[in-house]
Amino acid sequence: MKVAVYSARKYDTDALTRANEAEGNPHALVFHDIQLTPNTVRVAEGSEAVCVFVNDDVGRETLRLMSDMGIRAVATRSAGRNHIDAEAADELGIEVRSVPAYSPHGVAEYAVALMLTLNRKIHRAFNRVREGNFALDGLLGFDMHGKTVGVVGTGLIGACVCRILLGMGCRVLAYDVRAQQSLERAGVVYMPLEEMLPQCDILTLHCPLLDATRNLIDAEAIERMPDHAMLINTSRGGLMDTGAAYAALRAGRLGSLGIDVYEEESELFFEDRSDTGLTDELLARLVALPQALVTGHQAFFTSEALEKIAEITIRNLSDMAGR
Ligand code: NAD
Numbered sequence: 352m353k354v355a356v357y358s359a360r361k362y363d364t365d366a367l368t369r370a371n372e373a374e375g376n377p378h379a380l381v382f383h384d385i386q387l388t389p390n391t392v393r394v395a396e397g398s399e400a401v402c403v404f405v406n407d408d409v410g411r412e413t414l415r416l417m418s419d420m421g422i423r424a425v426a427t428r429s430a431g432r433n434h435i436d437a438e439a440a441d442e443l444g445i446e447v448r449s450v451p452a453y454s455p456h457g458v459a460e461y462a463v464a465l466m467l468t469l470n471r472k473i474h475r476a477f478n479r480v481r482e483g484n485f486a487l488d489g490l491l492g493f494d495m496h497g498k499t500v501g502v503v504g505t506g507l508i509g510a511c512v513c514r515i516l517l518g519m520g521c522r523v524l525a526y527d528v529r530a531q532q533s534l535e536r537a538g539v540v541y542m543p544l545e546e547m548l549p550q551c552d553i554l555t556l557h558c559p560l561l562d563a564t565r566n567l568i569d570a571e572a573i574e575r576m577p578d579h580a581m582l583i584n585t586s587r588g589g590l591m592d593t594g595a596a597y598a599a600l601r602a603g604r605l606g607s608l609g610i611d612v613y614e615e616e617s618e619l620f621f622e623d624r625s626d627t628g629l630t631d632e633l634l635a636r637l638v639a640l641p642q643a644l645v646t647g648h649q650a651f652f653t654s655e656a657l658e659k660i661a662e663i664t665i666r667n668l669s670d671m672a673g674r
Contacts, residue, residue, distance in 0.1 A: 352424070352672045353379045355395035357387040358404040358621065363428065366661035367402075378668050386617070392416045400424035400668055405431060405648065406617035411439035418443040424671040428660050429651075430507075431587060433560040434617075448667035452507050454656035459511030461650035462555050462585045465609035469581060469644050470495065489641075493552075496520035501551035503544065503567065504558025504586070505531050512555060513539050524550060527558070548575040553583065560587035570595035579606040585650040588614035597637050607642040611650045620647040 356367065359382040371378055381398065385391050387407035393416075395401050401422060403409055409425060414436060417425075425447045427435060432449050440447050468474055471492040479486070499522045502509050506527075513523050513534050523539045530541040544567070548554070554576060558564050568582065568591035576582070582605060584591055593614060599605035613619070615631055629635040637643045651660075 352377075352399040352668055353397060354381065354400045354402050354426075354668060355398040356380050356382045356402040357385065357391070357395075357407050359384055360621065362657055363404075363661075366657045367664065370658075370661035370665040373662075374665055374669065377672070378665065387413060389413050389416055392420070395422060396420060398422060400426060400671065402426045402428065402664060402668070403434070404621075405429045405434055406620060407434060408617070409435040409440075411436045414439045414443055414445055418445060424448075424668070426664050426667045426671070428664050431559060433587060433589070446671050448664075448671060450660050450663045450667070453659040453663065454651070454653055455507035455511045457653040457656045458508045458585055458650040459515060459557075461611065462508075462512055462557070462583055463515050465583050465585065465611065465644060465646075466500075466553055466555070466581065467495070469583075469607045469609045469642070472641075474644055475641060498522070498552040499524060499550050500553040500555065501526065501547045502539075503527070503554065503556045503590075505534055505539070505541075506557065508585075509555075509557035510534055512557060513537070544572070545575065548572055549577065551576055551580050553581045555583040556586045556590050558586060558590070560589045565589050566592050568592065568596075570599070573599045573605055576605065578604050581607045581609065583609045585611040588612040588616055593637070594633055597633060597640075597643075600637075600640055600642055607644075608637070608640075609644045611646045612648055613645070616648060 364382045367380055371380055383394055387401060387403050389412045392413050423445055425445060427449045429449060430451055435447055472490045476490055497520060500516050502513055502523060502525045504527055505513060505525045510531060516523050517538055524547045525539050525541050526544045526547050570592060573595055582596060596605060596608050600608055613634060619631060638645050
């Protein structure tokens with residue numbers, strides 16, 4: 352198929368080209384570093400499929416325009432599908448494929464890296480030492496061993512997080528619509544979210560963004576957590592109310608916040624914006640807080656994951672071409 356690949360960075364281009372070559376170049380991949388929106392969809396003229404990433408706009412309007420252009424397939428290089436209007440795609444007969452499992456370990460390890468960095472303040476120590484400041488004041492952390500961590504969503508990624516934390520000697524509580532018996536046998540205790548929140552030294556989010564999970568962690572939920580609690584979100588920005596988290600950090604009602612995702616990230620992430628500075632006011636205020644750590648959606652970003660994503664995406668395109 353001729354495929355218009357949107358939001359293509361050099362690492363995507365390299366990995367997809369390699370994966371396509373490994374299969375004997377079944378697809379003509381045309382790479383574009385712009386985002387897919389209703390305004391940029393025309394770039395895909397003449398293609399049979401588009402390949403997208405998390406911040407591309409695959410809403411009803413884009414899909415309608417794609418359908419008019421004869422595009423019948425969408426392959427997203429992500430596990431999450433919340434950027435795609437599945438109902439509209441269905442109505443228009445556009446097939447959608449994602450990469451449900453590529454490297455849950457990479458994302459899980461990153462969530463734990465955020466916990467450890469925030470806890471032991473390694474990001475602050477890094478800056479201090481570069482300026483010749485070896486003082487330890489303000490860098491006091493806590494042992495992870497024995498602490499209670501709440502995991503929301505124990506699918507592929509959440510399950511890896513649970514196992515890493517159990518290995519560190521944490522008490523692991525979980526909330527999911529579906530409990531995993533193997534995790535229960537390993538020592539994870541499932542309970543309703545309201546019951547879990549007051550017990551959490553750390554809360555980490557690993558469920559998908561759905562209508563049912565949008566703003567799951569809002570001001571009220573944060574209020575239920577202990578004042579010293581750490582909140583980690585490597586899943587999707589829309590799962591939490593970032594404004595409420597910022598207010599709670601400022602008021603001393605939340606201990607720390609580590610986020611790799613942000614609800615408004617589509618206008619910001621994956622680009623070098625160092626010349627303009629941060630135009631998003633909430634994010635600018637958040638990154639100025641010492642107890643907040645923000646990264647730009649990089650939890651998935653390991654060489655193993657990139658390779659797997661590319662391999663599965665090429666296979667998804669081939670499957671859709673065969674229909
Ligand atoms: P998964 O489908 O394997 O697991 C999701 C889990 O969430 C399942 O156990 C499911 O039962 C649970 N769940 C569904 N609805 C729920 C609800 N209402 N309340 C509580 N739990 C609910 O998915 P995964 O591979 O573990 O990925 C989880 C999420 O991580 C993805 O949806 C994606 O948004 C995010 N993600 C982020 C990155 C990144 O780079 N930051 C990378 C990959 C995935």
